[in-house]
Amino acid sequence: MEPRAIIEVDGADIKWNDFLSLSVENTVYLAADSFECTLNNSLMLSDWLRKNQEVRIYLGYVKNIHEWDKSQLNHIFTGKIDGVKPNFDSSKTVRIIGRDYSETMIDTEYSVSYNDASSSDIANLLAQKYGLKPIVTATDNKVDRDMWINKKEWEVLQGLADEEGFVCYVTKDKELYFGERNANESAIDTFVYTQGLKSNCKIEFDDSSIDVINKVTVRHWIHKRKQLIEASSQNDFLISQMGQTKERIEYVAKATTDGIAKGYADKLLKEYSRQVVTGNGTRYPGNPNLYAEGIVNTVNCGRFSGSYYLNKVVHQLSKNEGYINTFDITNVRPDDAQQYRSDIYENNGKKY
Incomplete structure (x- = not known):
C-alpha cells in the first residue's frame, strides 16, 4: 500500500506528477482547518491558481500505483485558497495555502x-x-x-x-x-510503543496542573424575564494546593433555575478539576481516518497507557518522506476549543 493524494481545485484534479508535498491541519471546532500544498510549477500552474478557488483534498493508500483514482482515497478537507505563492528559483514551485469554509x-x-x-x-x-x-x-x-x-x-x-x-x-x-x-466513544486507532523499531508512534506526555480548573460558574440569561441565573462550584482542596482560583464560566441554556445551574456546575467541576495529561508526537504510517476529538488508545506507556482525545491532527505527505501524522492528545475531552480563542481573536491578521 502506497500513500497518495489528490488536490482538486475548482473541480479539476492536480496531476500526481505535479504534487510535491501536503500538510492538512484538523483542529477542535473554533479554529479553522487549514492546508498547505507545494506543487511543481514547470507548467505555470501559478497562472491558473487564484485566491478563493475551492479546494478539496483526498488522502489515503492505494494498492496499485499504476492504476488508482480518487475513489480509493478519503475525502479529508474542503475549503478555499487564501494565498498563491510561486517561487521562481531553481526549484520553480508554487505553494498554495487555505482554510475551510469557516474562514x-x-x-x-x-x-x-x-x-x-x-x-x-x-x-x-x-x-x-x-x-x-x-x-x-x-x-x-x-x-x-x-x-x-x-x-x-x-x-x-x-x-x-x-x-x-x-x-x-x-x-x-x-x-x-x-x-x-x-458523543462517539469508540477508539479510531491505537498508538503502540515498543523499544526499537516496532513502535508505530513517538509520544511525549506532560502530566501537569496547567489546564486544571478548580472553580466552575454556570450562567444563563433568560431574555424574556431579563433574569440572570448563576451558580458556582469549587474545589477548595485544589485551590489551596494550586495557590490560586482558576475559574471557568460556562453558559448553559438548560440552567433555568439556580438549582439546575448548581447541578451543572458540580458536574462540570468534576470533569475540569481532573488532573489533565496531555501529549504530542508523531505516528508512522499516517492514518487518514484520524480527526480532532476522535479517541485513540495508547499501549505500553506504563501509567500513561489508556484512552485519549485528539486535540489536533496534522496530516503530512511528501514524495520524499512519505505520509505521517503529528498530533496533540489529552485525557480530558476538549471543550469548545476555548484554548484557541485568544490566538484567533487577538491576532486577526495572522491566518496561520
Whole structure:
C-alpha cells in the first residue's frame, strides 16, 4: 500500500506528477482547518491558481500505483485558497495555502442586528449567506444585543453555541453544524510503543496542573424575564494546593433555575478539576481516518497507557518522506476549543 493524494481545485484534479508535498491541519471546532500544498510549477500552474478557488483534498493508500483514482482515497478537507505563492528559483514551485469554509466568518465583522432572533435563526442566516447546508438544532432563547457588538461572525456563532450548550463547526461536506456534541466513544486507532523499531508512534506526555480548573460558574440569561441565573462550584482542596482560583464560566441554556445551574456546575467541576495529561508526537504510517476529538488508545506507556482525545491532527505527505501524522492528545475531552480563542481573536491578521 502506497500513500497518495489528490488536490482538486475548482473541480479539476492536480496531476500526481505535479504534487510535491501536503500538510492538512484538523483542529477542535473554533479554529479553522487549514492546508498547505507545494506543487511543481514547470507548467505555470501559478497562472491558473487564484485566491478563493475551492479546494478539496483526498488522502489515503492505494494498492496499485499504476492504476488508482480518487475513489480509493478519503475525502479529508474542503475549503478555499487564501494565498498563491510561486517561487521562481531553481526549484520553480508554487505553494498554495487555505482554510475551510469557516474562514470567511472568522475574518468578517458581524453586521446584522435583530430585535427578536434566536441562536438557530442566526446560524441558519449565516449558513445561507455562505452557501452552507445548515445542520442546525432549533432554539427558542432570544439573543441579547451584546452578543454581536464588535465581534466577528464566527465569534458570535461560537458564543451562541456556548450559551445553548452546543458546538459549532463547518464540515468537509460544506455543512454548518450547530447543535449537540456528537458523543462517539469508540477508539479510531491505537498508538503502540515498543523499544526499537516496532513502535508505530513517538509520544511525549506532560502530566501537569496547567489546564486544571478548580472553580466552575454556570450562567444563563433568560431574555424574556431579563433574569440572570448563576451558580458556582469549587474545589477548595485544589485551590489551596494550586495557590490560586482558576475559574471557568460556562453558559448553559438548560440552567433555568439556580438549582439546575448548581447541578451543572458540580458536574462540570468534576470533569475540569481532573488532573489533565496531555501529549504530542508523531505516528508512522499516517492514518487518514484520524480527526480532532476522535479517541485513540495508547499501549505500553506504563501509567500513561489508556484512552485519549485528539486535540489536533496534522496530516503530512511528501514524495520524499512519505505520509505521517503529528498530533496533540489529552485525557480530558476538549471543550469548545476555548484554548484557541485568544490566538484567533487577538491576532486577526495572522491566518496561520
